[in-house]
Amino acid sequence: MARLLRGMCALGARELGLGAEPRCCRSFSSGGWEPPGSPGSLGRAESRRRRAGLAWAAGAAAVLAGLGLAQRAEMARRQSQPREEAEAGGEDELARRCERFMAAPVSGLGALRSRRGEMRSRMELLIMETQGQVCRALAELDRGASFTVDRWERKEGGGGISCVLQNGEIFEKAGVNVSVVFGHLSEEAAQQMRSRGKMLKAKDGKLPFCAMGVSSVIHPKNPYVPTIHFNYRYFEIEEADGSKQWWFGGGTDLTPTYLNEEDAVHFHKTLKEACDQHNPELYPKFKKWCDDYFYIKHRGERRGVGGIFFDDLDSPSKEEVFQFVQSCAKAILPCYIPIVKKHCHDTFTPEEKLWQQIRRGRYVEFNLVYDRGTKFGLATPGSRIESILMSLPLTARWEYMHSPPANSREAKILEVLRQPKDWVH
Numbered sequence: 001m002a003r004l005l006r007g008m009c010a011l012g013a014r015e016l017g018l019g020a021e022p023r024c025c026r027s028f029s030s031g032g033w034e035p036p037g038s039p040g041s042l043g044r045a046e047s048r049r050r051r052a053g054l055a056w057a058a059g060a061a062a063v064l065a066g067l068g069l070a071q072r073a074e075m076a077r078r079q080s081q082p083r084e085e086a087e088a089g090g091e092d093e094l095a096r097r098c099e100r101f102m103a104a105p106v107s108g109l110g111a112l113r114s115r116r117g118e119m120r121s122r123m124e125l126l127i128m129e130t131q132g133q134v135c136r137a138l139a140e141l142d143r144g145a146s147f148t149v150d151r152w153e154r155k156e157g158g159g160g161i162s163c164v165l166q167n168g169e170i171f172e173k174a175g176v177n178v179s180v181v182f183g184h185l186s187e188e189a190a191q192q193m194r195s196r197g198k199m200l201k202a203k204d205g206k207l208p209f210c211a212m213g214v215s216s217v218i219h220p221k222n223p224y225v226p227t228i229h230f231n232y233r234y235f236e237i238e239e240a241d242g243s244k245q246w247w248f249g250g251g252t253d254l255t256p257t258y259l260n261e262e263d264a265v266h267f268h269k270t271l272k273e274a275c276d277q278h279n280p281e282l283y284p285k286f287k288k289w290c291d292d293y294f295y296i297k298h299r300g301e302r303r304g305v306g307g308i309f310f311d312d313l314d315s316p317s318k319e320e321v322f323q324f325v326q327s328c329a330k331a332i333l334p335c336y337i338p339i340v341k342k343h344c345h346d347t348f349t350p351e352e353k354l355w356q357q358i359r360r361g362r363y364v365e366f367n368l369v370y371d372r373g374t375k376f377g378l379a380t381p382g383s384r385i386e387s388i389l390m391s392l393p394l395t396a397r398w399e400y401m402h403s404p405p406a407n408s409r410e411a412k413i414l415e416v417l418r419q420p421k422d423w424v425h
Contacts, residue, residue, distance in 0.1 A: 091113060094109065094112065094113060094116070095109065097125065097129070098128070100129065100132050101128045101129065101131070101132045102128075102131055102132050102135055102147070102149050102161060102163050102176075103149055103151055103161045105124060105125070105128050106124065106128075106158065106159050106160060106161065106178065106179075106180040106212075107121070107124055107180055112124065112125065119234065119236075119246070119318055119322065120210055120212065120234070120236065122322065123212055123234040123322070123325075124180055124212055126214075126232075126322075126325070126326060126329060127178050127212060127213060127214035127232065127329075128161075128178055128214075130214045130232070130329045130332070131161070131163060131176045131177075131178050131214050131216075133333065134176050134216060134332060134333065135147050135163050135165075135176050137333050137337055138165060138171060138174050138176075138218065139165070141170055141337070141340060141341070141344070142165065142168040142169055142170040142171050143169070144168075144169065145165050145168030145169065145170075145171065146165065147163040147164060147165045147174075147176075148162075148163070148164050148165070148166075149161065149162075149163050150162040150163070150164070150387075152384050152387070154181055154183075154382040154383070154384070155382055156181075156183040156184075156381055156382040157181060157182040157183040158179070158180045158181035158182050158183070158210075159179070159180065159181070160177060160178055160179035160180065160181070160384060160387060161177070161178045162175065162177045162178075162384070162386070162387045162390060163175065163176045163177070164176075164390060166394065167394075168221075169221075170220055170221060170222070170225070170340065170344045171218060171219065171220055171221065172219050172220065172221045172393065172394050172395070173217075173218075173219045173393055173394045174216075174217075174218040174219065175216060175217055175218075175387075175390035175391065176214065176215075176216040177214065177215050177216065177387050177390055178212075178213070178214050179211075179212060179213060179215075179384070179387065180210075180211075180212040181210070181211055181212070181380070181382075181383075182208075182209065182210035182211070183208070183209065183381075183382075184206045184207060184208055184209070185200075185207040185209050185237065185380075186379055186380060186381055189376055189379045189380055193237075196311075196312060198237075198245070198312070200237060200239065200245070201239045201240045201241070202239075202240060207237055207238070207239070208237070208238040209235065209236060209237045209238070210235075210236045211233065211234070211235045211236075212233065212234055213231060213232060213233030213234065213249075213250070213373075214230075214231070214232055214233075214329075215230070215231040215233075215373060215391070216228075216229065216230050216231070217229045217390065217391040218336075219360070219393045219394070220340065220344070222343060222344055222345075222346055222348060223257040223258060223348050223352045223353055223355065223356040224257070224258055224260070224343040224346040224348060224352075225339065225340055225343045225344055225346075226254050226255055226256035226257065226263065226304070226339065227254070227255040227256075227304070227360075227363065227393075228252070228253070228254055228255070228332075228336045229252070229253050229255070229391070230250070230251065230252040230253075230329075230332050231249075231250050231251065231373060232248075232249075232250035232251075232325050232328065232329055233248065233249050233250055233373075234246070234247075234248050234325075235247055235248075235249075245314075246314060246318060247311075247312045247313055247314040248310075248313045248314070248321050248322070248325050249310060249311035249312065249313065250309075250310065250311075250325060250328060251286065251289075251290055251293075251307060251308045251309035251310060251328075252271060252307045252308060252328065252331070252332055252335065253290055253294060253303070253304055253305075253306055253307035253308070253309065254267050254304050254305050254306070254307055254336075255303055255304030255305070255359070255363060256304065256305060256413065257352075257355060257356040257359050257413070258352070258355075258409055258410075258413060259305070259409070259412055259413045259416055260343075261423075263339045263342070263343075264305050264421075264423050265423050265424065266335070266338065266339065267305075267307065267335050267336070267339065267423075268287070268306075268307065268423035268424050269423075269424050270331050270334050270335035271283065271287075271307055271308050271328070271331055271335055272424050273331070274327045274328050274330065274331035275308065275324075275327075275328075277327050278320070278323065278324045278327065282308075282324070283308065283424075285310075286308035286309055286310045287306060287307070287308055289308075289309045289310060290306040290307050290308050290309035291306045291420040293309045294306065294309070294366065295370075296362060296365055296366050296369075296370070297370070298365075298369075299362060299365070300418060301362070301414065301417040301418050302417045302418075302420060303362065303363060303366045303417075304417070305416060305417075305420075305421075305423070306420060308328070311372070354397065355404070355410050357395060357396055357397035358397050358398070358399060358402055359413075360393045360395070360396040360397070361396045361397055361398045363392075363393065363396070364392055364393070364396050367391050367392065371391075373388075374388055374389075374391070
């Protein structure tokens with residue numbers, strides 16, 4: 001463009017006669033032909049040069065104005081191009097991320113794109129990703145086993161994806177569920193939340209909500225491989241004035257049939273490392289919460305050796321809590337898979353298998369009587385009952401007045417279940 005401007009300026013200098021000779025040797029006028037050197041022809045030639053110069057100046061101004069507009073348009077196009085490319089790249093990355101899921105996201109790719117920055121979309125992507133990672137890791141361990149992927153819809157709003165493996169070589173039953181539901185809270189569910197201190201103000205008796213989470217229970221066949229449970233969830237509730245309450249909940253805990261202290265230490269240290277990335281006070285707080293939460297009151301014992309548990313977590317900020325939940329989700333496989341690999345081929349006796357079945361009976365008791373997630377699901381209209389009860393083992397046993405011999409390995413695990421230990425100090 002600079003060369004073009006220099007050329008136009010040079011041309012203008014010649015046309016305006018700034019020190020340049022006439023380009024032709026003769027001219028025509030209304031009075032006939034006159035020699036170039038005559039006074040009349042010189043005057044008329046000067047007049048023509050001035051008119052030509054004015055015309056050139058006007059044309060040049062128009063061209064320059066047009067070039068200026070074109071230049072600004074080109075600059076705007078170049079500035080918008082990276083943003084458009086980034087958006088297109090972001091959409092491609094979102095699609096690639098979804099390819100690693102067990103099924104298409106519950107809300108659909110279009111909905112996730114349209115509200116990409118919202119927490120409900122980010123959480124849905126996290127739980128879908130967690131489901132896929134855990135299912136692939138379990139299937140890789142239990143060679144030849146596969147997950148049944150069951151997509152379901154809730155007529156009141158939302159749906160879920162249930163992935164269940166049954167009767168594998170290593171895992172008797174392993175379920176990893178994702179649910180993304182919305183609608184209006186039932187009165188029973190609202191009362192359950194108010195009992196935990198939630199001040200929920202309904203409009204015309206209605207409380208719009210959305211809830212999503214990933215939940216898993218993995219029951220191995222071998223009594224020396226412990227059962228694991230994890231759940232990470234997010235809630236939003238809209239109150240009468242349009243404001244929203246939000247919170248996260250979740251945790252990961254271990255339920256062994258027989259105590260292996262090395263396994264318990266590994267499990268707890270891995271979870272502690274995830275917590276310590278955010279605040280060293282989180283692990284001891286949530287470890288105690290876990291011991292207290294998974295307490296079978298009518299038996300006077302915990303369900304297992306604990307882990308971490310938290311609920312109604314809404315500070316210090318939504319982003320910080322989400323990052324913490326993300327770290328906990330990433331710790332699931334490293335805290336559990338090494339234990340499975342270590343014990344999945346251990347030999348065991350029929351008596352040891354019997355003890356496993358009795359301990360699973362305790363697991364069922366807690367889930368049906370005390371577990372908040374189970375109770376919330378059963379109290380929510382349109383819930384998928386099969387997915388809610390996925391946590392129950394294929395087999396369990398209740399024996400009348402069963403009591404293990406003193407100083408036995410069965411009695412040893414009961415001591416820990418009645419008096420929780422500190423596994424990391």
